Amino acid sequence: xxxxxxxxxxxxxxxxxxxxxxxxxxxxxxxxxxxxxxxxxxxxxxxxxxxxxxxxxxxxxxxxxxxxxxxxxxxxxxxx
Numbered sequence: 733x734x735x736x737x738x739x740x741x742x743x744x745x746x747x748x749x750x751x752x753x754x755x756x757x758x759x760x761x762x763x764x765x766x767x768x769x770x771x772x773x774x775x776x777x778x779x780x781x782x783x784x785x786x787x788x789x790x791x792x793x794x795x796x797x798x799x800x801x802x803x804x805x806x807x808x809x810x811x812x
Contacts, residue, residue, distance in 0.1 A: 768806045775799050 775796065782792040 766806050766809050768803055771799055771802050771806070 778787075778792060778795055778799070781787045782789070787795075
């Protein structure tokens, strides 16, 4: 970026700063959303609740399907 361009776009510097921050926040949110570790922990907790009798088989199956779909979504995203 040349000096002239920097001088003419200087009034936009705060906007560029805000855009940069928003991009970093979005990037971090996506990293957390696509992290498989919490999904694995939730699957383990779900199984523990089923074995303890806290939930019934139907609730377990429904939630397990949702979590497995989520893991598939994460896998597809990580592969490209």
